[in-house]
Amino acid sequence: MSLIIVGSLALDTIEAPTGSVAEVPGGSSSYCSIAASYFTHPNIVGVVGNDFPDSVVTLFKDHQINLEGMTVEEGKTFRWGGRYADNFDDRTTLFTELNVFETFNPILPAVYKNAAYVLLANIHPVLQHHVLDQLEVESFVVLDTMNLWIDTALDDLLTLIKRVNMLVINDEEARMLTQERNYKKAASKLHAMGPEWVVIKKGQHGALLFHDDQIFSVPGLVLDEVKDPTGAGDTFVGALIGYLDQSKDHSFDNMKLAVVFGSVLASFCVQDFSVDGITYLEESDLEARYDEFVIISQF
Amino acid sequence: MSLIIVGSLALDTIEAPTGSVAEVPGGSSSYCSIAASYFTHPNIVGVVGNDFPDSVVTLFKDHQINLEGMTVEEGKTFRWGGRYADNFDDRTTLFTELNVFETFNPILPAVYKNAAYVLLANIHPVLQHHVLDQLEVESFVVLDTMNLWIDTALDDLLTLIKRVNMLVINDEEARMLTQERNYKKAASKLHAMGPEWVVIKKGQHGALLFHDDQIFSVPGLVLDEVKDPTGAGDTFVGALIGYLDQSKDHSFDNMKLAVVFGSVLASFCVQDFSVDGITYLEESDLEARYDEFVIISQF
Numbered sequence: 221m222s223l224i225i226v227g228s229l230a231l232d233t234i235e236a237p238t239g240s241v242a243e244v245p246g247g248s249s250s251y252c253s254i255a256a257s258y259f260t261h262p263n264i265v266g267v268v269g270n271d272f273p274d275s276v277v278t279l280f281k282d283h284q285i286n287l288e289g290m291t292v293e294e295g296k297t298f299r300w301g302g303r304y305a306d307n308f309d310d311r312t313t314l315f316t317e318l319n320v321f322e323t324f325n326p327i328l329p330a331v332y333k334n335a336a337y338v339l340l341a342n343i344h345p346v347l348q349h350h351v352l353d354q355l356e357v358e359s360f361v362v363l364d365t366m367n368l369w370i371d372t373a374l375d376d377l378l379t380l381i382k383r384v385n386m387l388v389i390n391d392e393e394a395r396m397l398t399q400e401r402n403y404k405k406a407a408s409k410l411h412a413m414g415p416e417w418v419v420i421k422k423g424q425h426g427a428l429l430f431h432d433d434q435i436f437s438v439p440g441l442v443l444d445e446v447k448d449p450t451g452a453g454d455t456f457v458g459a460l461i462g463y464l465d466q467s468k469d470h471s472f473d474n475m476k477l478a479v480v481f482g483s484v485l486a487s488f489c490v491q492d493f494s495v496d497g498i499t500y501l502e503e504s505d506l507e508a509r510y511d512e513f514v515i516i517s518q519f
Numbered sequence: 520m521s522l523i524i525v526g527s528l529a530l531d532t533i534e535a536p537t538g539s540v541a542e543v544p545g546g547s548s549s550y551c552s553i554a555a556s557y558f559t560h561p562n563i564v565g566v567v568g569n570d571f572p573d574s575v576v577t578l579f580k581d582h583q584i585n586l587e588g589m590t591v592e593e594g595k596t597f598r599w600g601g602r603y604a605d606n607f608d609d610r611t612t613l614f615t616e617l618n619v620f621e622t623f624n625p626i627l628p629a630v631y632k633n634a635a636y637v638l639l640a641n642i643h644p645v646l647q648h649h650v651l652d653q654l655e656v657e658s659f660v661v662l663d664t665m666n667l668w669i670d671t672a673l674d675d676l677l678t679l680i681k682r683v684n685m686l687v688i689n690d691e692e693a694r695m696l697t698q699e700r701n702y703k704k705a706a707s708k709l710h711a712m713g714p715e716w717v718v719i720k721k722g723q724h725g726a727l728l729f730h731d732d733q734i735f736s737v738p739g740l741v742l743d744e745v746k747d748p749t750g751a752g753d754t755f756v757g758a759l760i761g762y763l764d765q766s767k768d769h770s771f772d773n774m775k776l777a778v779v780f781g782s783v784l785a786s787f788c789v790q791d792f793s794v795d796g797i798t799y800l801e802e803s804d805l806e807a808r809y810d811e812f813v814i815i816s817q818f
Contacts, residue, residue, distance in 0.1 A: 307700045401606045403723075404741050424702075425724040428741060437738035437815045442703045442727060476818040516736045517816055519775040 222260055223465040224332045225252045225458065226351045227341025227364075228321060229266040229290065231273075232494060233301040233314070238447045244494035245276045246300060248341035248364065251454035254498050255485040256339070256462030257283035258506060263332060265289035265351070269297040269320045279499060288329050293320040308449055328354045335359050337465045340384070341454060342366050345376035352383055360464065362386040363415070364457045370396045378413065386417035388457045394420050403428055404435075419460075419479065421453055429479045436476045439517045441487040441509075448493040452486045455498055459485035484509045521559055522764040523631045524551050524757065525650045526640025526663075527620060528565040528589070530572075531793060532600040532613070537746045543793035544575045545599060547640035547663065550753035553797050554784040555638070555761030556582035557805060562631060564588035564650070568596040568619045578798060587628050592619040607748055627653045634658050636764045639683070640753060641665050644675040651682055659763070661685040662714070663756045669695045677712065685716035687756045693719050702727055703734075718759075718778065720752055728778045735775045738816045740786045740808075747792040751785045754797055758784035783808045 232246030249266045256262040263286040270292055280287060298321035301314035326347055333356040340348040340363045352361065363384040369377050370393060381387055387410055389397070397413075400406040403420060407430035410418045418430040422440070429436040460482035467474055484506060488497045531545030548565045555561040562585040569591055579586060597620035600613035625646055632655040639647040639662045651660065662683040668676050669692060680686055686709055688696070696712075699705040702719060706729035709717045717729040725739040759781035766773055783805060787796045 402742075402744065404743055422724065425721065426736075426738070435741050435815050436818070437725075437741070438818075439725070439736035439738060439816075442734050442736070443701075444703055445701065473818070480818055516734050517738075518818075519735070519737075519772070519779055519816075 222263075222335065223256060223337040223339065223461060224263045224265060224289070224328070224335040225249055225256065225339045225341055225461075226265040226326050226348070227252055227339075227343050227454070228298055229264075229268050229272070230298040230300050230321070232450065233299070234448060234450055234493060235303040235314070236448055236493075237304060237306050237308070238445070239493065241448075241493045243299075245279065246450065246494060247298060248343065248451075248454045250276075250495055251451035251489065251498070252339055252341045252458030253280065253285045254283050254495050255455040255458030255482075255489070256465070257285055258459065258485065258501065259462035259466040259481070261286060262458075262462065263289060263335070265326045265328060265332065267291050267293055267320050267324045269293060269295045272297045279495075283499070289327075289332060295320045297321075302450065304449070308446060326351050333357070336468070337461055338362070339457065339461045340364065340380075341457070345369050345373050345380045348380055349376065349383075352380075360385050360470070362388060362457060362461050364388050364454065365393065367393050367396060381410075382414035384415050386419065387413075387415040388419040388421065388453075388460070390421040390423070390453065407435075417475065421456065427456070427479060427483065429475060431472055431475065434472050436472070436479065438476075438479050438483050438513070441483070441512060441516065443487060443491065446490045447497075449490050450493075451495065452489045455489040456482040456486040480510065480513055481506075484513060521562075521634065522555060522636040522638065522760060523562045523564060523588070523627070523634040524548055524555065524638045524640055524760075525564040525625050525647070526551055526638075526642050526753070527597055528563075528567050528571070529597040529599050529620070531749065532598070533747055533749055533792060534602040534613070535607070535747055535792075536603060536605050537744070538792065540747075540792045542598075544578065545749065545793060546597060547642065547750075547753045549575075549794055550750035550788065550797070551638055551640045551757030552579065552584045553582050553794050554754040554757030554781075554788075555764070556584055557758065557784065557800065558761035558765040558780070560585060561757075561761065562588060562634070564625045564627060564631065566590050566592055566619050566623045568592060568594045571596045578794075582798070588625075588631060594619040596620075601749065603748070607745060625650050632656070635767070636760055637661070638756065638760045639663065639679075640756070644668050644672050644679045647679055648675065648682075651679075659684050659769070661687060661756060661760050663687050663753065664692065666692050666695060680709075681713035683714050685718065686712075686714040687718040687720065687752075687759070689720040689722070689752065706734075716774065720755065726755070726778060726782065728774060730771055730774065733771050735771070735778060737775075737778050737782050737812070740782070740811060740815065742786060742790065745789045746796075748789050749792075750794065751788045754788040755781040755785040779809065779812055780805075783812060
């Protein structure tokens with residue numbers, strides 16, 4: 221087993237200045253696994269209700285995502301609704317209906333327990349701990365989290381951070397966790413918490429990769445329009461670990477490429493609603509977008 | 520005559536979380552010309568009072584800055600005081616004493632009128648117009664401005680922007696001028712106002728260079744500490760035009776390097792108070808810092 225992804229599977233309703241959509245594929249795992257699918261065959265662990273649309277299952281299968289770890293339970297799928305303010309400055313949660321996700325307990329199928337790569341996509345840290353407890357090999361573990369868990373489950377999160385190889389968070393979360401606004405000092409404190417790799421995402425300003433004394437800055441691509449930023453962070457980390465699983469090379473130079481491909485997929489993600497920007501992409505699409513990153517940043 | 524720089528010469532008093540300094544060299548021209556001096560011999564136009572310290576004149580001369588266009592008038596030098604909030608989130612102006620600068624009327628010495636490069640550093644747009652009126656050749660003109668002039672002298676600024684080759688502003692100013700938060704749309708509107716080159720500075724997130732359909736993103740360097748951000752923008756544009764004057768190459772590839780060297784000098788600037796971070800640097804200092812930009816951004 222190469223890569224497993226554990227996170228949420230949801231149906232989202234999104235209101236944005238650029239339009240609105242209802243009951244569309246969402247949740248961290250959807251974005252992560254589709255993004256990773258361009259580099260490897262991801263295996264997901266998650267739960268949906270028996271109302272989960274066949275069309276989304278087909279979409280996952282089309283992207284060669286292994287659904288052996290996805291259980292279908294009696295009841296409704298997790299639903300989330302959010303509204304973006306003008307200019308996407310702010311996002312308000314309109315509703316959160318956990319439904320079958322409320323009692324989600326990630327159980328790894330036996331063949332998942334020797335995964336070389338594990339992506340703990342954004343869910344409660346206690347569930348993320350539980351995933352790690354089931355692993356039978358020394359996996360390379362990437363952790364994504366969010367401000368909610370820093371606020372409400374800090375102790376669980378801190379013990380979890382100790383157990384992972386790479387922490388991926390945004391700049392606001394880095395500040396919350398470290399009380400540092402200086403990126404270098406924040407990364408240094410995050411390293412001290414455990415992970416030897418730290419990625420700080422800066423939204424449209426790109427992302428920073430830290431390892432030992434090395435730093436890499438990937439720019440944000442300058443896009444004509446952002447339609448829906450939902451899932452951009454999940455997409456970034458999904459593509460990143462997908463690229464790692466494909467290359468199995470933990471050199472700093474290769475990690476840079478993983479971060480660039482994370483940014484490539486995230487740039488597609490924000491150009492359309494839900495996962496629409498990252499589905500059914502051709503290799504030539506990815507190559508062309510990668511070239512745009514080269515052109516904008518290489519001198 | 521190669522490069523002329525027209526801007527303010529001041530004595531600054533700065534209060535920051537990192538310390539305080541009083542009556543230190545400041546004003547847009549001081550930063551611009553010292554930064555440019557690493558690439559060419561800049562010629563400044565400006566005014567100071569007869570209290571202007573000899574030590575600063577010596578500093579300028581040590582950096583081979585031509586002071587023929589600097590007039591010394593009876594009275595006091597322009598003084599500015601500012602205080603930075605914790606984390607440098609905000610800057611408050613404590614006082615502005617224009618003194619001899621109040622009646623500043625930039626008169627170009629005859630030999631300045633055929634300058635190949637002109638930097639209109641941050642002063643009132645009417646004065647900047649007046650400089651352009653005196654030129655006798657088709658100079659390459661770079662314009663720096665600030666939010667104050669967008670608020671108080673917009674008409675003069677807009678007719679000025681039509682007359683320049685490159686506009687350098689920060690992201691907030693770009694938004695004020697164009698009502699666009701999207702960098703690509705903002706740059707497109709700024710191009711439509713006149714300048715074929717547009718640079719949008721993003722503070723610690725670096726800067727974006729726009730020309731035709733080409734975009735280049737230079738990262739911000741991830742520094743251990745910022746001591747005083749005063750003059751970083753002036754330093755950036757000073758080094759940029761200094762590099763252009765040295766290379767006389769307006770290809771996009773060379774403009775990228777000009778922007779990188781602008782960032783190199785700006786990164787030194789913020790590491791110390793006033794101009795202290797950018798004085799008496801060795802070529803090897805610049806090369807080492809340039810290498811840091813290569814390492815952080817090239818993949």
